[in-house]
Amino acid sequence: MHIATTHRNTDFDGLASIIAATLLYPGTVAVCPKNVNPNVHRFLSLHKTSFDLILAGEVKLEDVTRLIVADTNQWRRLDRVDQLRDRDDVELLLWDHHLGIGDLNPHWQCVEKIGATITLLVREIKAQQIDLTPLQATLFLLGLYEDTGQLTFSSTTPEDARAAAFLLEQGADLNIAVDFLNMAYGEVQKKVLFRLMRDAEQHEIKGKRVGIGVVHISRHVELAMVVQLYAKIVNADAVFVIFVNEGGGFFVIGRSSAPEINVNTILQRFGGGGHPGAGSATITDKQLTAGVIRQKIIAALHEVQRGGALVADMMSFPVTTVPPDAPMHEIRRIMEEEKIRGVVVEEDDRLQGIVVLWDLKKLRLTKQWNSPVKAFMNRKVTTIAPEALASEAADLMVQKNIGHLPVVQGEKVIGIVTRTDVINYLYGMLPS
Known part of the structure; x- marks a missing residue:
């Protein structure tokens, strides 16, 4: 029996890497630790039966002849495979992007300073010309984005970016990826989020919860992550936030998790656009006010026809x-x-x-x-x-x-x- 496993408190990079290992080593079973990160748990609650994935407690260790470890180089971080540590008849392979000293003694390894472990496996997947399903590509992108801060961390390398491009070409869904990632934010974003939580309106439109907020800002700041986080906190099906610039003009960001609320369609009315689940619009018409824009958004939402698969x-x-x-x-x-x-x-x-x-x-x-x-x-x-x-x-x-x-x-x-x-x-x- 050949198995691939990763560290306890599994993140998306670890999960993605062991699933990728099953593609590179046919016949290998991915073994998931019992404890996983909350966002990974949420992902697995929907996707776990889509992969050849079992829990560590289900493995018959006496049958294991090859152990593939991903995203860690320490035995103590693995879940319930200690019995394999001193087995001379078990081949140990290691895939990792952590360069620190560990106590694994692999027969073969691929360890490099790179943004995410999954990038290393994607390199080999490309070399072997293995086609991915959209689901596999999305999971791999989740692992890559989580460990590179969506390609913004200083540890990110050009190869990480190339791997992300390859996964998008293979059908990775950015909207699904963003939905499962926890997004970090700073002090300025916290203040904006606080204002949204305090002042934004909640509307029930055609059976969907929609949050609509107006926030005044004095300087440029990354706002998309705040809107995304606000939508999650209030558990809204869609949110639209109108940012009022101190120097004049408006910037609207919309997010939707409901197929029947198409952000792109709504924001096109203001000269903006994007995708069904995400979009933005810059409004310079000085005849408009934040209140008028809000009412126009509400009117547009009422006009949206029920759509999507039943x-x-x-x-x-x-x-x-x-x-x-x-x-x-x-x-x-x-x-x-x-x-x-x-x-x-x-x-x-x-x-x-x-x-x-x-x-x-x-x-x-x-x-x-x-x-x-x-x-x-x-x-x-x-x-x-x-x-x-x-x-x-x-x-x-x-x-x-x-x-x-x-x-x-x-x-x-x-x-x-x-x-x-x-x-x-x-x-x-x-x-x-």
């Missing part, structure tokens, strides 16, 4: 269902044969519960496999309607940390949304 467009069907008295060994057989991770439990066409692959791992005794599924199923099932937006399903699965979302019409289950369906939606892989 749950009905992305759900999987027909749904595999079983009765409450079906034995657990039958559930296991169905999951293995149909290659699925969850089964819906129904009785008289009414939803009773759901059992997922993780529930099967809880069975310790042989006799438990003859027990009915109703003894192990989850009875508190989160569901969604077919007319709900696909983005709502994605948000719900992240909030609840669930991998299966039955689609219910009336009392009948007509489909199911899985993490795979959400990934296809997020990365534009739904059939046209």
Whole structure:
């Protein structure tokens, strides 16, 4: 067995590097430490079933013959692989960008002074002409951006920038990357954020929460990160902030996480633009005031038509269902044969519960496999309607940390949304 792992409190660079290792070393399994950073945890709550990824506690160490370590050179930072330390029959490979002295003694290593470890692996991926999926490219960009401060840290090298360009060419999604990154800000930004928190208005427009603020500024300062952070703090679907320059004129920044609120479309009315999720506009018309601009933005938001894919467009069907008295060994057989991770439990066409692959791992005794599924199923099932937006399903699965979302019409289950369906939606892989 060949495994790739990284340090505890895993960041995006560590996670990206072990996933990249599975591409460079076919047959390798990525092993994720139990403790990960909060932003990585949020990412994995939605994406974990999209990768060949297991937890450290699931590894049978006696079967390991190759250990690939990424983004650390110290044994103490690894999670539950100490038994491999003194094994002469285990080949140890190291990928790292930390030049400090460590206690790993690898048989082979690639250690260089560079902005992020993932950059080193991307170099080899390019050399081997391995094509990436948009999801893989986005994760790798997350690792690169996090460790280089989005290419602004002094440790950033030209190769980091070239790697970022390659990942964008491979389909990395900047909007998704930015959403999962924690953005740093200084004292000036803190003051701007405080004013936004204190004075910005909250509006409910077509079922979406929109924050609209006006802030006076006396000098140039990086503002995009403040707007992004404000949107996260107030948990708004979209925010628009009007910055009033001391010398006259206005600068508007918009951010949106809702497909039906297109920032580009709205800010084009002011001579600006950008992307559906992010944009800006510089307004020099002296006839306008901040209040008028705010009202024009609100009017534009009310005019926006409902758009984006619906749950009905992305759900999987027909749904595999079983009765409450079906034995657990039958559930296991169905999951293995149909290659699925969850089964819906129904009785008289009414939803009773759901059992997922993780529930099967809880069975310790042989006799438990003859027990009915109703003894192990989850009875508190989160569901969604077919007319709900696909983005709502994605948000719900992240909030609840669930991998299966039955689609219910009336009392009948007509489909199911899985993490795979959400990934296809997020990365534009739904059939046209």
